[in-house]
Amino acid sequence: MAPAPHVLIVEDEASQREILAYNLEAEGFAVSRAETGDEALTMFAETAPDIVVLDWMLPGVSGIEICRQLKRRGDAKSVPIIMLSARTEETDRVRGLETGADDYVTKPYSVAELMARVRAQLRRSRPVTVGEVLEFDGIRLDPETHRAFRESTELKLGPTEFRLLATLMEKPGRVWSREKLLDRVWGRDIYVDSRTVDVHVGRLRKALGVPAMPDPIRTVRGAGYSIG
Known part of the structure; x- marks a missing residue:
């Protein structure tokens, strides 16, 4: 499987922040924490989270403004943001969603419900992390059984090639830089030379080489790789 999905919690109340972190980590998520909007923007750039849980009321820059800034960034547009707020009026919910939040949860909230909304x-946004079967152009990947097929042929994939294929299939057509693939496939805490990506893409291409079928992996010069 790919590395655990990474959640960035942006919450200035220490007790709330730690409760959220504890429950997310218990569910197998990797967690980063930020107390302020400025810290959240810096940490987002450094950790490239898969989802952001963002409090509306923050010291300094508000959660609404952080949401607006993130959704303007090319590397953040597809990252889900769940807004937390004590504001319960419909107009506040609408404002949060119109700013770009993907979901809006009012305080006090049920931790179990929030975990369900995160999933x-x-x-x-990352279906493979929750066991969803991926299918694209005759290729089928099942993260639960750790098996992949191209048409009726089962593919012989090593663990790294399986994670690499899963990453590419989650967003067909998206061009992944080597650096982004390193973060997603190998993990953020492991140092691997970017040329290693080329080696494993080559192995994946070989594994996908079913007779009479084209190579589904596209090399984009100077940018990276995509499927489809």
Whole structure:
């Protein structure tokens, strides 16, 4: 499987922040924490999270403004943001969603419900992390059984090639830089030379080489790789 999905919590109340972190980590998520909006923007750039849980009321820059800034960034547009707020009026919910939040949860909230909402957003943005079967152009990948097929032929993939294929299939057509693939496939805490990506892409291409079928992996010169 790919590395655990990474959640960035942006919450200035220490007790709330730690409760969220504890429950997310217990569910197998990797967690980063930020107390302020400025810290959140810096940490987002450094950790490239898969989802952001963002409090509206923050010291300094508000959560609404952080949401607006993130959704303007090319590397953040597809990252789900769940807004947390004590504001319960419909107009506040609408404002949060119109700013770019993908979901809006009012305080006090049920931790179990919030965990479910996090998983629901990841099912849309990173389906392989929640066990969803991926299919694209005759290729089928099942993260639960750790098996992949191209048409009726089962593919012989090593663990790294399996994670690499899963990453590419989650977003067909997206061009992944070597650096992004290193973060997603090998993990952020492991140092691997970027040329290693080329080696494993070559192995994946070989594994996908079913007779009479084209190579589904596209090399984009100076940018990286995509499938489809």
